[in-house]
Amino acid sequence: VSAGKDVYGDRSSDAPPQPFFRSRWVPAPAHVRELGLDSGLPGGFRAAGVTCGIKPSGNPDLALLVCDAENPVSAARFTATAVPAAPVLLSKERCRLDGLRAILANSGCANAATGKRGLEDAAKTQGAAAAALGLDPSAIAVASTGGISDYLPVDSIVKGILTAHKQLRREGDADLQRAIQTTDAFEKRASLEVQLPSGPVRLSAQCKGAGMISPRFATMFCFVQTDAALTPETADLLFGVCVKRSFDRASVDGQLSTNDTAILMSSGSSGVSIAPESEDELRFGEALDALLRQLAIMMVADGEGAARIARVVVRGGDLDGAEAAARAVANSPLVKAALHSGDPNWGRIVQSVGGALGGRPGFAAPLAVDLTLEGIHVCSAGAAIAYDEDALASALQAKEVEYEIELGGGGSIHAETEVFFSDLSHEYVSFNADYHT
Amino acid sequence: VSAGKDVYGDRSSDAPPQPFFRSRWVPAPAHVRELGLDSGLPGGFRAAGVTCGIKPSGNPDLALLVCDAENPVSAARFTATAVPAAPVLLSKERCRLDGLRAILANSGCANAATGKRGLEDAAKTQGAAAAALGLDPSAIAVASTGGISDYLPVDSIVKGILTAHKQLRREGDADLQRAIQTTDAFEKRASLEVQLPSGPVRLSAQCKGAGMISPRFATMFCFVQTDAALTPETADLLFGVCVKRSFDRASVDGQLSTNDTAILMSSGSSGVSIAPESEDELRFGEALDALLRQLAIMMVADGEGAARIARVVVRGGDLDGAEAAARAVANSPLVKAALHSGDPNWGRIVQSVGGALGGRPGFAAPLAVDLTLEGIHVCSAGAAIAYDEDALASALQAKEVEYEIELGGGGSIHAETEVFFSDLSHEYVSFNADYHT
Numbered sequence: 001v002s003a004g005k006d007v008y009g010d011r012s013s014d015a016p017p018q019p020f021f022r023s024r025w026v027p028a029p030a031h032v033r034e035l036g037l038d039s040g041l042p043g044g045f046r047a048a049g050v051t052c053g054i055k056p057s058g059n060p061d062l063a064l065l066v067c068d069a070e071n072p073v074s075a076a077r078f079t080a081t082a083v084p085a086a087p088v089l090l091s092k093e094r095c096r097l098d099g100l101r102a103i104l105a106n107s108g109c110a111n112a113a114t115g116k117r118g119l120e121d122a123a124k125t126q127g128a129a130a131a132a133l134g135l136d137p138s139a140i141a142v143a144s145t146g147g148i149s150d151y152l153p154v155d156s157i158v159k160g161i162l163t164a165h166k167q168l169r170r171e172g173d174a175d176l177q178r179a180i181q182t183t184d185a186f187e188k189r190a191s192l193e194v195q196l197p198s199g200p201v202r203l204s205a206q207c208k209g210a211g212m213i214s215p216r217f218a219t220m221f222c223f224v225q226t227d228a229a230l231t232p233e234t235a236d237l238l239f240g241v242c243v244k245r246s247f248d249r250a251s252v253d254g255q256l257s258t259n260d261t262a263i264l265m266s267s268g269s270s271g272v273s274i275a276p277e278s279e280d281e282l283r284f285g286e287a288l289d290a291l292l293r294q295l296a297i298m299m300v301a302d303g304e305g306a307a308r309i310a311r312v313v314v315r316g317g318d319l320d321g322a323e324a325a326a327r328a329v330a331n332s333p334l335v336k337a338a339l340h341s342g343d344p345n346w347g348r349i350v351q352s353v354g355g356a357l358g359g360r361p362g363f364a365a366p367l368a369v370d371l372t373l374e375g376i377h378v379c380s381a382g383a384a385i386a387y388d389e390d391a392l393a394s395a396l397q398a399k400e401v402e403y404e405i406e407l408g409g410g411g412s413i414h415a416e417t418e419v420f421f422s423d424l425s426h427e428y429v430s431f432n433a434d435y436h437t
Numbered sequence: 438v439s440a441g442k443d444v445y446g447d448r449s450s451d452a453p454p455q456p457f458f459r460s461r462w463v464p465a466p467a468h469v470r471e472l473g474l475d476s477g478l479p480g481g482f483r484a485a486g487v488t489c490g491i492k493p494s495g496n497p498d499l500a501l502l503v504c505d506a507e508n509p510v511s512a513a514r515f516t517a518t519a520v521p522a523a524p525v526l527l528s529k530e531r532c533r534l535d536g537l538r539a540i541l542a543n544s545g546c547a548n549a550a551t552g553k554r555g556l557e558d559a560a561k562t563q564g565a566a567a568a569a570l571g572l573d574p575s576a577i578a579v580a581s582t583g584g585i586s587d588y589l590p591v592d593s594i595v596k597g598i599l600t601a602h603k604q605l606r607r608e609g610d611a612d613l614q615r616a617i618q619t620t621d622a623f624e625k626r627a628s629l630e631v632q633l634p635s636g637p638v639r640l641s642a643q644c645k646g647a648g649m650i651s652p653r654f655a656t657m658f659c660f661v662q663t664d665a666a667l668t669p670e671t672a673d674l675l676f677g678v679c680v681k682r683s684f685d686r687a688s689v690d691g692q693l694s695t696n697d698t699a700i701l702m703s704s705g706s707s708g709v710s711i712a713p714e715s716e717d718e719l720r721f722g723e724a725l726d727a728l729l730r731q732l733a734i735m736m737v738a739d740g741e742g743a744a745r746i747a748r749v750v751v752r753g754g755d756l757d758g759a760e761a762a763a764r765a766v767a768n769s770p771l772v773k774a775a776l777h778s779g780d781p782n783w784g785r786i787v788q789s790v791g792g793a794l795g796g797r798p799g800f801a802a803p804l805a806v807d808l809t810l811e812g813i814h815v816c817s818a819g820a821a822i823a824y825d826e827d828a829l830a831s832a833l834q835a836k837e838v839e840y841e842i843e844l845g846g847g848g849s850i851h852a853e854t855e856v857f858f859s860d861l862s863h864e865y866v867s868f869n870a871d872y873h874t
């Protein structure tokens with residue numbers, strides 16, 4: 001994939017800017033206004049991104065984000081892997097995750113599969129950031145992304161922290177963004193104004209992720225800031241729900257990373273407080289939900305080499321079965337290859353559903369599957385039906401394609417789930433096979 | 438992939454023949470002798486393969502296999518999918534699977550997702566074969582492979598059955614083989630002589646499969662014949678165990694087909710009877726096991742575009758966990774891309790194990806995974822250790838690569854499982870994305 005291109009078209013710096021909310025699946029909420037990407041962070045936040053020498057390319061690789069508020073509130077979510085990286089272990093075990101004051105993030109090295117030394121290295125960099133910022137180490141989350149099994153270059157990072165500290169500024173979010181990217185072809189960043197009944201608040205986010213993007217929330221960083229005042233409980237509740245509806249529903253390649261980290265921080269500097277179960281909370285939640293869903297779809301659209309993305313919606317059966325079917329479709333290399341070429345080979349979708357549900361209680365064979373692609377009904381109760389083949393072929397050329405699956409059969413429980421996923425391209429193979437690490 | 442090539446080298450017709458047992462993972466049993474591929478079927482069997490016009494290419498697409506014994510014995514296994522194709526449903530529901538006298542198989546059309554009409558079409562072709570052979574329809578299994586959602590061209594097949602019937606002969610196995618292949622790059626066929634304590638018997642097989650090859654036994658046909666006399670119980674027991682240890686452990690792309698069919702038929706014409714729990718049964722079972730394992734590995738080696746194949750062995754934990762970890766490694770596009778290029782990027786293997794076991798009871802994070810590649814220990818208790826990087830890079834250039842994973846942790850149960858799998862290549866994407874069906 002060419003740098004600066006995504007499935008929506010030209011994203012290079014000299015192309016006209018696209019709106020942030022550009023997926024058909026995420027309508028921009030009426031009370032949310034997109035701000036320019038040079039409008040800086042919400043009040044109370046400063047950021048920096050520098051080159052400290054982790055990446056051989058000399059690209060930026062170390063980021064610092066600080067909240068200057070007296071009593072910041074935060075919420076965090078991490079990878080569900082059984083082999084979490086050292087920074088994930090350290091952040092989960094040693095940090096006050098509901099009151100974080102800073103994030104230290106690096107790209108170019110995941111500090112994963114590094115054992116005791118990896119934990120010690122992560123703690124050293126956390127300590128250096130704490131000393132520079134005059135904070136307790138437990139207030140600083142650490143996050144790393146890059147190659148697995150390499151050790152952190154601690155000395156370089158400590159020097160980089162001093163440089164980054166001097167460069168912290170309201171407008172530092174673009175630098176932070178560049179410093180957390182790895183194989184990302186374009187930036188995933190937003191700056192929004194949200195009109196709440198109690199007044200306007202700001203919401204911004206910086207996000208990275210292109211490969212090793214998976215079920216159960218993607219290989220990624222997402223850092224979100226707001227100047228709204230949230231209680232720890234509200235922050236955790238809203239962020240948890242929105243992560244489940246966004247990154248948790250995205251898959252590039254079904255691969256769960258060792259390092260996924262998503263953190264929401266609230267400075268409260270707008271003076272607008274979000275009371276539990278208020279109209280403010282509802283509206284703020286809608287904005288956060290749209291923000292994270294659009295970012296998740298952008299990660300899928302940046303899936304290494306993606307030319308086309310899809311949303312699969314599965315209805316019927318119990319939730320475990322619907323989930324298994326949706327994941328099976330989203331992670332099927334045959335379905336993904338057909339998506340890539342716009343091939344109306346829908347038998348592969350039925351095959352992947354059957355493979356996932358074979359032998360599962362409540363889904364006796366033959367399953368009465370219904371399949372609709374871009375609104376065109378092609379399979380009813382498990383059997384092909386007549387449809388307009390030209391219309392289907394044409395509809396599958398879209399950049400965003402929708403599959404709807406009804407599992408059929410009896411039972412009173414009717415689950416519904418969705419997964420966003422990318423295609424399987426030559427570029428994905430090139431990214432992941434044609435170079436040596 | 439070039440026709441006639443596989444991971445083991447040149448397979449074109451003018452290349453010197455390779456031994457059938459050519460994988461390091463399947464030593465040829467001492468009591469088994471490979472016969473020439475022109476030696477014909479065991480006594481009591483005849484076969485034919487013809488072109489009846491299903492495939493637009495004009496390649497052979499219809500096969501007939503007949504056992505002329507008075508009381509043949511058979512055993513069969515089918516796909517575990519929730520959306521089985523019509524021929525699978527018909528064979529399972531209408532045939533005497535322990536006493537089959539014939540198999541009617543076609544390529545070029547899977548007769549899957551075809552509903553009631555598909556079942557009726559399959560029954561018509563079964564009826565036509567029964568009439569031609571003078572047999573009851575319940576003695577004839579039907580098997581189809583090819584595109585999903587197309588209807589069988591019944592008239593062409595009925596005509597083809599008459600042609601095939603006239604061509605039935607002992608030496609028809611090569612024709613049968615050609616008529617069941619689809620994207621296979623080379624034939625998967627064997628003719629063996631097995632020395633049993635009670636005397637020599639013959640064992641032959643014809644097998645197809647290259648893509649949509651999956652867990653829980655692969656997208657494939659495998660037809661096995663022997664002139665040994667087996668009881669129905671022994672045939673079912675031995676065949677069931679050997680299928681579990683072979684096709685059930687093979688994965689090209691994690692995709693479970695709608696049409697998998699494996700059938701063992703015994704004519705008894707050698708006069709050598711296999712008594713239950715006898716030394717004959719043990720030796721016959723060893724030969725059948727080696728035959729099916731080598732065929733399964735050949736299918737993986739023919740995985741659309743495969744340049745390299747691997748065996749992952751997982752030890753420790755409970756069987757479900759070990760199985761999940763082995764499948765996750767075998768089906769990870771990141772692991773498969775690294776396998777393809779011989780990249781010593783073993784962090785991807787650890788990542789895929791962690792992704793599979795995250796949140797699973799008994800596998801608390803961080804998991805103390807050990808990883809050994811081609812005998813080189815690279816990761817101990819979840820952390821990288823020092824090893825000879827040049828030796829590893831060189832070892833990973835082999836055509837067959839072995840990964841050994843110890844899950845570590847406590848617990849007294851120590852499962853062990855294995856999966857054979859192929860790499861992810863540009864050719865796989867080309868096969869499955871660059872053409873339109």
